[in-house]
Amino acid sequence: MGGGESSARAVPLRAGSSVQVPPKNSECPPSRLIPCHAACPCPAPGPRSLPSRGPAGLGSAAESGSDRAERAQITPGIIPKRPGPGGAAAACRDPLASRCSGTARLPAPAAIAGTMVRNMDDFDFCLPSHAQGVLEGLQQFRTNPKLADVTLVAGGREFPCHRGILALCSHYFYAMFSGDFAESIAARVELKEVDPSALEMLLDFAYTGKVTINQGNVEGLMRTSSQLHFPAIQKVCSRYLRQQMDATNCLGICEFGESHGCPEVSSKAWSFLQENFEAVSLQEEFLQLSKERLAVYLSNDQLQVQEERSLVEAVLRWLRHDPGSRAQFLPELLELTHLVSLPDQYLQNLLATEPLVRDSDASKALVARSRAMGQSGTGALKNPPSPPQKLEEVLVVVGGRVLEDGEDEERGLEMPAATRNFAFYNPKSRRWMALPDFPDYNKWGFSLVALNNDVYVTGGSRGSQNDTWSTTQAWCFCPRDGVWQPIASMLRARTNHTSAVLNGEIYVIGGTTVDVVEVERYDPYNKSWCAISPALKYVSNFAAASCLGKLYLVGSCAVKYNALTLQCYNPVQDLWSVITSPFIPKYLSAPRCATLRGLIYLIGDNTKKVHVYNPEANIWQKVQLLHTLHENGGMVALGDRLFVTGGHWKGMDGDYRVEMEVYDCSKDLWTREGSLPCLWLFHSSSSIFMDTSKWTEPFQGDHGW
Incomplete structure (x- = not known):
């Protein structure tokens, strides 16, 4: 081909299309290639933007030079330069022309613009709806085969879609379409062993950012999102x-999390099982366990049970569900139930009355040997389990400022000497025992909760005139290790806030300096805090408790002394709602609340009245009055009882008392339970299960109580 008549070369693309580029000896230099997506639903150009073109997108042979000049001016991004020494042919930048005529001399657009507008700053334009509009357009284009560049096939169903969208949302598809795989250029990709219904939901999420998760689809979504590596869906399903x-x-859920690589799910299930083994062992799901799985659970030395016999009873229930095939496992499982620690009378009754034990020579020998060991204190089992912990539910208290002898109001916030500040109360022995001190002495305004039998303290102020600022600090005490460790700081500094545990996470509410009830949540698995939706109505005098899978906040605006407001948080939807309920109490000063048997109990430090809220019936009632007022304390559920702590001033001489009271809900009766071990002006409390045999030092406060 001659130099003047050379034609353009066609460069084949992966998908079969081609683009025309000028030949090497063309007088017109090639334009820049800008990669983009043909399916992007941007607004089409107007009717005058482009004249008719040839099949490859080039200008027609009959097109005049003036037509090309007009297109050069209106084509987006094409700015011709003034003719230079090389003439008009060197100045041409029209990518649609096959060659330059050498006669057109076009004025520079910059020169034209300079005569129309003043020299001003750049104008930045952003269309807020553009991103959403593009996504919605791409979702509509999925129904047009010409505008979808790949079709996924699963379970006999076809799903047209776009490689770029899939690669953005899924590590699996990114690797598939960006690597040297046959699927990277295939028009159809078959996905084997993929649930088509779950795939459809994942694709809809990729284009809309929306998905609805419920009990019916969460397992399928989790399974498929794990297969195809949709991290956003994996995370939200895990949370659900x-x-x-x-x-x-x-x-x-524990087995599901383990089999699908979700350690945060299985870890949470393990923790729940450890804290609630007795309740779990009564469920149908427990009876369906395999022998191997049951043995794994029984071997866990962190199981918390009120009585050691609960393990034996759980094994017998499991065996009775299918005695024909399971009776053979009785000796092996009984060895995991700490028979030696059981009362001799119980073991004797087991031998005399339980048919499963009587019919097994190995089991009878095991029980008899355990009785002998318990009576003599000698001997050993063939495969002894780990020594059982003496886990007992106790009341733990972290104290703040202490009222010292002779202290009066004139001392203000002057910091007293550090005193012991961490103890637990054993209701069985009715004794206070010492625990390692909380490192931040003389603090006030902090909040304490227990999660997975660890104690967490958040926020507060240090209580001196030189340092009264709120803090973001958070601490954790692990009874197994016996040490306090700082954890990730909260996002906001808080004092006089409240905290609660819901679904294995810690929620801290309020206590900041703004007129909004700010809330954040701590995930112990990820060891991080995140902000959640604030409460709808501002309150500054409040308490919170979790009940039946939701978080309840009750309080009022302290300066107005108005009636209480009840607000409820749904963690699945991250939404608050205000609940209107009959007989809600009037104003309460410094309210405190706790959940027991599906009911929320509420008290204040300005009255002896005790209010009870039933979330299912949405109604308030009253129970028996307290014996005395309790200030700056707490209310904690421990077993089937409520413990109320906190001091009060008695008499005109300013005598300060720190009495405890206990409520028996079965009898509707409050009884006195002794006193706190120190004259704490501020403290916070909770309940945990712990090995009481590990902590034997009596707590000696300033007053030796």
């Missing part, structure tokens, strides 16, 4: 499972 966990499903 953790929030829906209870005694009826924790075992299944």
Whole structure:
């Protein structure tokens, strides 16, 4: 071909299309190639933007020079330069022309613009709806085969879509389409062993950012998102499972999390099982366990049970569900139930009355040997389990400022000497025992909760005139290790806030300096805090408790002395709502609340009245009055009882008392339970299970109580 008549070369593309580029000896230099997506639903150009073109997108042979000049001016991004020494041919930048005529001399657009507008700053334009509009357009284009560049096939169903969208949302598809795989250029990609219904939901999420998760689809979504590596869906499904966990499903969720690589789910299920083994063992799911799985659970030395016999009773229930095939496992499982620690009378009754034990020579020998060991204190089992912990539910208290002898109001916030500040109360022995001190002495305004039998303290102020600022600090005490460790700081500094545990996470509410009830949540698995939706109505005098899978906040605006407001947080939807309920109490000063048997109990430090809220019936009632007022304390559920702590001033002489009271809900009766071990002006409390045999030092406060 001659130099003047050379034609353009066609460069084949991966998908079969081609683009025309000028030949090497063309007088017109090639334009820049800008990669983009043909399916992007941007607004089309107007009717005058481009004249008719040839099949390859080039200008027609009959097109005049003036037509090309007009297109050069209106084509987006093409700015011709003034003719230079090389003539008009060197100045041409029209990518649609096959060659330059050498006669057109076009004025520079910059020169034209300079005569129309003043020299001003750049104008930045952003269309807020553009990103959403593009996504919506791409979703509509999925129904047009010409505008979808790949079709996924699963379970006999076809799903047209776009490689770029899939690669952005899925590590699996990114690797598939960006690597040297046959699927990277294939028009159809078959996905084997993929649930088509779950795939459809994942694709809809990729284009809309929306998905609805419920009990019916969460397992399928989790499974498929794990297969195809959709991290956003994996994360939200994991959170949904953790929030829906209870005694009826924790075992299944634990196995599901382990099999699908979700350690945060299985870890939460393990923790729930450890804290609620007795309740879990009563469920149908427990009876369906395999022998191997049951042995794993029984071997866990962190199981918390009120009585050691609960392990034996759980094994017998499991055996009775299918005695024909399971009776053979009785000796092996009994060895995991700490028979030596059981009362001799119980073991004797087991031998005399339990048919499963009587019919097994190995089991009878094991029980008899355990009785002998318990009576003599000698001997050893063939395969002894780990020594059982003496886990007992106790009341733990972290104290703040202490009222010293002779102290009066004139001392203000002057910091007293550090005193012992961490102890637990054993209701069985009715004794206070010492625990390692909380490192931040003389603090006030902090909040304490227990999660997975660890104690967490958040926020507060240090209580001196030189340092009264709120803090973001958070601490954790692990009874197994016996040490306090700082954890990740909260996002906001807080004092006089409240905290609660819901679905294995810690929620801290209020206590900041703004007129909004700010809330954040701590995930112990990821060891991080995140902000959640603030409460709808501002309150500064409040308490919170979790009940039946939701968080309840009750309080008022202290300066107005108005009636209480009840607000409820749904963690699945991250939404607050205001609940209107009959007989809600009037104003309460410094309210405190706790949950017991599905009911929320509420008290204040300005009255002896005790109010009870039933979330299912949405109604308030009253129970028996307290014996005395309790200030700056707490209310904690421990077993089937409520413990109320906190001091009060008695008499005109300013005598300060720190009495405790206990409520028996079965009898509707409050009884006095002794006193706190120190004259704490501020403290916070909770309940945990702990090995009481590890902590034997009596707590000696300033007053030696």
